[in-house]
Amino acid sequence: MKEHLWKEVFKGLRRSGRRIAATGCMLALSLSALSGCGGASPSRTSDKIKLGVTIYDQYDTFLSQYMECFTKELEADENVDVVVYNASQSQQTQNSQVKKMIEDGCDVICVNLVDRTDPSTVIDAARKADVPIVFFNRELVEGDISRWNRLFYVGADAVQSGILEGELAAATCLSDKSIDRNGDGKIQYIVLEGEAGHQDAIVRTEYSVDTLVQKGIEVDKLGYAIANWNRAQAQTKVASFIENYGDGIELIMSNNDDMALGAIDAYEAAGMIKSDWPAIFGIDGTTVGLEAVRDDKMTGTVYNDKEGQAEAMFKLAVTLARGGSIDELSDEYEITDGKYIRLSYEKITATNINKYLSR
Ligand code: GAL
Numbered sequence: 456m457k458e459h460l461w462k463e464v465f466k467g468l469r470r471s472g473r474r475i476a477a478t479g480c481m482l483a484l485s486l487s488a489l490s491g492c493g494g495a496s497p498s499r500t501s502d503k504i505k506l507g508v509t510i511y512d513q514y515d516t517f518l519s520q521y522m523e524c525f526t527k528e529l530e531a532d533e534n535v536d537v538v539v540y541n542a543s544q545s546q547q548t549q550n551s552q553v554k555k556m557i558e559d560g561c562d563v564i565c566v567n568l569v570d571r572t573d574p575s576t577v578i579d580a581a582r583k584a585d586v587p588i589v590f591f592n593r594e595l596v597e598g599d600i601s602r603w604n605r606l607f608y609v610g611a612d613a614v615q616s617g618i619l620e621g622e623l624a625a626a627t628c629l630s631d632k633s634i635d636r637n638g639d640g641k642i643q644y645i646v647l648e649g650e651a652g653h654q655d656a657i658v659r660t661e662y663s664v665d666t667l668v669q670k671g672i673e674v675d676k677l678g679y680a681i682a683n684w685n686r687a688q689a690q691t692k693v694a695s696f697i698e699n700y701g702d703g704i705e706l707i708m709s710n711n712d713d714m715a716l717g718a719i720d721a722y723e724a725a726g727m728i729k730s731d732w733p734a735i736f737g738i739d740g741t742t743v744g745l746e747a748v749r750d751d752k753m754t755g756t757v758y759n760d761k762e763g764q765a766e767a768m769f770k771l772a773v774t775l776a777r778g779g780s781i782d783e784l785s786d787e788y789e790i791t792d793g794k795y796i797r798l799s800y801e802k803i804t805a806t807n808i809n810k811y812l813s814r
């Protein structure tokens with residue numbers, strides 16, 4: 456078990472004499488991560504705090520960029536050590552990681568749940584050891600978060616992301632009549648959905664299309680595909696839509712940028728000229744997503760504020776680790792029910808893309 460867990464730890468970096476377990480795609484295991492959240496660090500002073508983080512899948516583009524932002528926050532604070540675990544899409548693995556981080560004396564644990572409907576083991580372990588949990592990005596249901604007063608959530612308002620994507624698509628359809636390529640007065644569209652059961656997938660799918668319709672666009676749904684936030688899966692699904700409909704798809708609403716990019720890959724692989732592509736919209740504003748907007752392959756996206764969310768999570772975790780309360784952040788953030796911090800989304804198109812590319 457121990458061996459297995461260590462293999463899950465990202466490579467640790469030694470910077471400024473302290474330990475950071477690195478994020479995302481970067482690295483393999485190193486010895487400095489082995490003492491990660493443990494109390495064995497000779498450099499640890501009494502005012503040093505230890506945070507543990509576990510993410511559902513390190514290959515998720517948005518999450519890996521989010522963790523890069525989190526690491527930057529960390530670099531600014533000499534008195535915080537962090538270890539990051541990857542749960543490899545297994546809730547069981549994540550449960551073991553949380554127990555391990557508690558044993559190793561982490562002061563606060565940040566959890567990006569694998570299965571947002573199954574946080575019981577994590578909550579029970581944290582509660583027993585009196586270690587606060589900051590859940591992030593994958594929102595647990597209210598009944599679970601209210602099970603203990605030291606459970607928190609940092610994320611964004613999923614409804615808003617759906618509405619903004621719908622508004623972007625509606626504005627494009629209203630201003631550019633060539634989107635209705637077959638001239639039938641309706642927009643033939645498909646939706647690319649993230650994981651079944653994920654709050655963002657459910658809510659974005661519903662609100663993006665509802666908003667489009669509310670804005671007066673007549674629509675004709677050709678189909679939808681669940682592609683689990685994943686670029687390659689989306690490419691495969693869109694390739695088969697292209698086989699069925701040829702240039703008949705006029706709009707693609709994707710729950711995230713990676714799947715929108717998969718759609719773009721499918722059109723490129725099919726050798727279709729750009730004027731036969733649909734208008735494609737995403738959500739996230741990842742680096743690759745922004746580049747696709749800049750290059751006029753994606754018509755627009757919605758910024759999922761990874762910098763803001765990573766900063767809020769860091770500040771909340773540090774505040775809790777030092778014995779403080781979430782209310783101390785109320786000047787900076789809107790706090791709901793003493794538990795939730797939600798950052799806003801923003802619309803991105805070719806007109807404001809430079810602001811985001813330079814972040
Ligand atoms: C969403 C994001 C997706 C994916 C997902 C993972 O907020 O838009 O790209 O990262 O979270 O939970």
Ligand code: CA
Pocket residue numbers: 634635636637638639640641642643705
């Ligand atoms: Ca049409």
